[in-house]
Structure formats: structure tokens, C-alpha cells
Amino acid sequence: MSVMALDIDSFTDGIHKKWQTRNSKELNWRxxxxxxFSDWTIKVTxxxxxxSYHVHRCIVGMGDRGSLYLAEKFDPLPTIAPQDTxxxxxxxxxxxxxxxxxxxxxxxxxxxxxDLFPILLDYIYFPSADLQLSTDNAxxxxxxxxxxxxxxxxxxxxxxxxxxxxxxxxxxxxxEASKYNDKKLVQETxxxxxxxxxxxxxxxxxxCIELESRTSSGSASKRSxxxxxxxxxxxxxxxxxxxLLREALCSAKEKTKELDCLKDKIRQYDxxxxxxxxxxxxxxxxxxxxxxxxxxxxxxxxxxxxxxWGGKHERFLLYRWQSSNSTRWYIAxxxxxxxPDNRVEVDFYRSExxxxxxxxxxxxxxxxxxxxDPPPTCKMVRM
Numbered sequence: 512m513s514v515m516a517l518d519i520d521s522f523t524d525g526i527h528k529k530w531q532t533r534n535s536k537e538l539n540w541r542x543x544x545x546x547x548f549s550d551w552t553i554k555v556t557x558x559x560x561x562x563s564y565h566v567h568r569c570i571v572g573m574g575d576r577g578s579l580y581l582a583e584k585f586d587p588l589p590t591i592a593p594q595d596t597x598x599x600x601x602x603x604x605x606x607x608x609x610x611x612x613x614x615x616x617x618x619x620x621x622x623x624x625x626d627l628f629p630i631l632l633d634y635i636y637f638p639s640a641d642l643q644l645s646t647d648n649a650x651x652x653x654x655x656x657x658x659x660x661x662x663x664x665x666x667x668x669x670x671x672x673x674x675x676x677x678x679x680x681x682x683x684x685x686x687e688a689s690k691y692n693d694k695k696l697v698q699e700t701x702x703x704x705x706x707x708x709x710x711x712x713x714x715x716x717x718x719c720i721e722l723e724s725r726t727s728s729g730s731a732s733k734r735s736x737x738x739x740x741x742x743x744x745x746x747x748x749x750x751x752x753x754x755l756l757r758e759a760l761c762s763a764k765e766k767t768k769e770l771d772c773l774k775d776k777i778r779q780y781d782x783x784x785x786x787x788x789x790x791x792x793x794x795x796x797x798x799x800x801x802x803x804x805x806x807x808x809x810x811x812x813x814x815x816x817x818x819x820w821g822g823k824h825e826r827f828l829l830y831r832w833q834s835s836n837s838t839r840w841y842i843a844x845x846x847x848x849x850x851p852d853n854r855v856e857v858d859f860y861r862s863e864x865x866x867x868x869x870x871x872x873x874x875x876x877x878x879x880x881x882x883x884d885p886p887p888t889c890k891m892v893r894m
């Protein structure tokens with residue numbers, strides 16, 4: 512039976528031009544909310560900037576790519592939190608009873624994670640979308656997918672990391688995992704990083720630390736493993752570097768002289784990481800505050816802060832003094848242009864006797880000179 516060629520398609524006849532183009536657009540969170548019939552707005556803020564995303568509850572809260580976090584927000588029961596802040600390790604989302612006034616959720620995320628939110632929405636809306644995963648963003652995306660409760664995306668990211676995590680990328684992953692308190696990933700990446708370090712002698716590790724403390728040029732002509740190690744090592748924050756080096760030192764089985772050399776370098780690195788000392792709870796309120804690193808005094812770092820005493824602008828100092836029978840840390844103010852050697856300072860507090868190389872103790876301070884109860888407590892502030 513033949514099909515007759517009849518010109519009877521008249522669907523667009525008399526239809527408004529907007530109707531002719533509306534059905535040609537794919538449902539998208541990027542469309543104008545009125546045009547796409549968006550029924551929910553997600554506001555993502557990093558504390559400084561805020562971005563709004565106009566979404567559709569049936570898309571972002573349903574199916575195997577939907578967000579469990581948002582589905583809970585869409586629950587018809589009148590329990591919604593006006594603003595949520597993710598924990599270091601997101602495991603739950605607190606809600607406070609409130610009357611739902613408008614279909615809006617506000618989420619607070621750190622800037623690197625907040626910038627990745629469009630990628631998460633693209634995954635939910637478009638199954639075939641390019642996730643654009645990389646070594647640089649995989650850990651942050653893992654954090655975001657876990658916080659938003661998108662299990663299928665979380666599994667995809669895990670598969671990517673398993674393939675991408677090598678001895679060459681382990682240092683980057685360790686730095687990122689530490690930033691987001693991803694304990695399992697920290698443990699796995701640290702073991703890979705330690706394998707790289709353990710293949711080097713303690714002398715080579717010491718040389719790498721020494722290069723790290725110099726200018727970035729180093730020994731550019733030497734294309735050895737220690738130079739590669741240095742370039743990866745520099746990605747890490749100082750506390751993570753020290754943690755790795757201590758573990759490497761514990762596993763070293765070499766000559767005492769080389770081990771002593773490495774211990775000295777670790778002590779130097781510890782010293783380099785100290786930004787200042789925060790003093791609080793002192794009876795003399797003018798003493799309290801942040802004392803920043805201010806050079807050295809007799810081979811040990813000293814710290815200072817500006818303040819007022821007796822109606823005058825003074826420089827308060829935290830320094831170590833070694834006398835004939837003891838070594839202590841002192842808190843005092845010293846006239847400008849002078850140093851503790853001039854013995855013209857006004858003392859407030861001093862520590863109990865310490866070992867020669869000890870840092871300022873957190874407790875155990877006593878009144879000295881103009882100080883009054885209670886004595887202070889100290890906290891080291893590291894970079």
C-alpha cells in the first residue's frame with residue numbers, strides 16, 4: 512500500500528513564534544528561570560561572592576544522578592535550614608525547623624569547591640557531559656559530590672583517581688586531600704609519597720630540603736631524582752612536608768652522621784614554618800595578642816608586636832634569654848632601637864626553665880616584674 516504525499520502538516524500555522532522555538536531548547540539550568548520553569552534556586556557562596564543557579568527539583572533531586580542533599584531540602588515537611596556550611600568531613604546536614612517561605616537553598620563552600628558547582632550540575636542534567644576531571648580538581652570534586660550526596664558522580668571520581676594517582680601525581684593529591692581533610696585519601700597518597708622518598712638516601716633528602724629553603728633556581732643543571740622530588744615536594748604545605756620527612760627519618764637505616772644531618776635540616780624547616788606566637792589569658796591585657804616573627808636573638812627566633820604601655824606606643828617582645836644558670840623565655844617591652852642585651856626592658860612574664868632549643872611553652876609561665884595574675888598561655892602559629 513503506497514503512502515499518499517499529502518501536505519497536511521499545519522502544526523505551526525498560526526502559532527506564536529516563541530512557541531516554534533521553545534520545544535527546540537533542551538532543559539538546562541543555564542536558561543532563564545522563567546523560560547525553563549525553574550522551581551528552585553540554589554545560592555552558592557564562598558563568603559565573598561555568591562552565584563545563583565536556577566534548577567528543577569524533578570531533575571536535581573530524582574534519579575541515580577540526583578542529589579540526596581537537595582532531595583532532603585525538597586522534602587514537603589516544613590524543615591529547612593536557611594543556610595548550610597559543609598563540615599571538614601561532610602557526613603550530615605543539620606536542619607532547623609522553619610516555615611518554607613521561598614524555594615531557595617543557600618550553601619556555603621570554600622572558593623575552589625564553589626567554582627566547581629556548575630560541573631556538578633552539568634553532570635546531573637546531561638549524562639554525556641564532559642566532567643573535565645583532572646589532577647587539580649579531582650579531590651575537590653570528590654568532596655563536593657560527597658557533600659551534595661551524588662553517589663554515582665562520587666564513584667566516577669573514585670575510578671578517575673585510581674587511574675590518575677601515580678608517583679608523579681601523588682604529591683599533588685596529598686596536598687589536596689589534606690586541604691579537604693580527606694583522611695582515607697591522605698593515607699593512600701602518603702604511602703605512595705613515602706615510597707618516592709624511601710628510595711633516596713637521607714643525605715639526598717637533606718639536600719632537597721636545603722634546596723627548598725633557597726631560591727627556586729637550585730642546581731638546575733642536575734637532572735637527578737632529587738630535583739624531581741624537590742619540584743613535587745614544594746607543592747605540599749610545611750606541616751605535611753615535616754610529617755613525611757619525620758616518617759622517612761624513622762625508616763632510615765643509615766649512618767648516624769647522615770641521620771644527624773637530616774635531623775638538623777628538619778629542625779630548620781620547623782623553624783621556617785613558624786609565623787608567630789599568639790599570647791592570651793594574661794592578667795596584663797596589653798601583653799595579649801599575636802607576636803609575629805621578628806628576626807633572631809642569640810641564635811633563636813624572637814617575636815614582637817606593637818602596643819601601648821603607660822600611654823606610650825611600645826614594642827612588646829617575646830624572646831629567649833640564657834643566663835649562667837638557666838634558659839627561659841621572657842615577655843617584655845623594650846624601647847625602640849634597643850634589644851634585650853641592653854637590659855632596659857620592662858618584664859611582665861617568664862617561662863619556667865627550658866632546654867636550650869625549646870620553643871615558647873604553651874603553659875608554665877610565671878609573673879615577673881610588672882606582670883599580674885593570671886599568667887599567659889601561648890600557641891604557635893604556623894604558615
